[in-house]
Amino acid sequence: MGWSNLVADRSILFVIGSLSVGGAERHVTKLAISLKRRGWDPAIFVLSPGGPMTDVLEENAIPIHAAAMPSWVNDLGNDRLRARVGLVITAFALWFLLWRQRPRVLHFFLPAAYIVGGIVSLFTPVRRRIMSRRSMNHYQANHILFGKLERWLHPKMSLILANSIAVKNDLVAEGVSPKKIRLIYNGIDVEEFRSSRSRQALRDLENIQPEAIVLTMVANLIPYKGHRDLIEALGAINERLPPRWLLLCVGRDDGIQAGLEHLALSLGIGENVRFLGSRKDIANLLALSDIGLLTSHEEGFSNSILEGMAAGLPMIVTDVGGNAEAVVNGTTGIVVPAKSPDRLGEAVVELLNEHKRKVFGGRGRERVFNIFSLEACIDGYEEVYRTLGHKEKA
Known part of the structure; x- marks a missing residue:
């Protein structure tokens, strides 16, 4: 499909762990609202529903998707079993959403969303995948499996975004080609x-x-x-x-x-x-x-x-x-x-x-x-999304 059709379909699905009051959550909220004002069609899939940013997004008519947990899940006595069953249901809900809506761009924020969403997306028609890394990779030392899964997923992404040179250097050390990385600093209004x-x-x-x-x-x-x-x-x-x-x-x-x-x-x-x-x-x-x-x-x-x-x-x-x-x-x-x-x-x-x-x-x-203005930040994201369209056209 050519670039002209991508312009007509400007849907973006962000996948993130929660909508609490954290840096990444606030960033995604501002990003989605700003992109909508510029004519894009953003939506959010959240692994754990709820959180203060939910109200802000709903006030700006940004769709929020999450798995609907059956009541019997909460009745499971074992916390670990309950978490695993909830993860399976969440993964299936995302898989179903991707098949039903087929967003033009799928964009992951934070490790859990990247691993869950990235793996699920491999079994869907969605091909334009972006991961945003917003922290140093120190967490991988305590979560060895996370590091292995992320390194396995990196080649399957269309682009990987870093929000600092230090984070970019981490990604290069993990084996990501510098040509595949884009630097977009956070932006403030x-x-x-x-x-x-x-x-x-x-x-x-x-x-x-x-x-x-x-x-x-x-x-x-x-x-x-x-x-x-x-x-x-x-x-x-x-x-x-x-x-x-x-x-x-x-x-x-x-x-x-x-x-x-x-x-x-x-x-x-x-x-x-x-x-x-x-x-x-x-x-x-x-x-x-x-x-x-x-x-x-x-x-x-x-x-x-x-x-x-x-x-x-x-x-x-x-x-x-x-x-x-x-x-x-x-x-x-x-x-x-x-x-x-x-x-x-x-x-x-x-x-x-x-x-x-x-x-x-x-x-x-x-x-x-x-x-570090918000306008410059959003400009950077728009350029990334357009770059994916040009690559497809080429």
């Missing part, structure tokens, strides 16, 4: 981070004093995100910080919050650290802040860094994954080694200088606007 409310009005809502130095980290509470390093760093420099300072930790608790709270208390900074959980008003929280942080031990390319830069915050980030591709050390923020509380603490002290914060923050916002 800068205007979403221009708050219409005053800084103090936003602080009043959160009961934060006008003179307080506020540090904000947007990352789910997972060990590799490095919250412990950050709290240790702040505990060590507490006497060098102004009397009123706050660390806002924004993100879902994956089981470590109690331990982090205990650590903060033991260091004498329990009253300075607030855990806010998942929030939808990220733009407002960033607008009331002074410094943004991401202290991960591993990363692909983080949206939260771009969001902080878009809000005009100087960023302190660890030198992992694509972090240093976003933040220019000494220009838009400070890049420090991972797992280095001492260096983190010194970076925070350096950014107590208000003039430096304003200069770095302004440059960071300009960098997002010029390089």
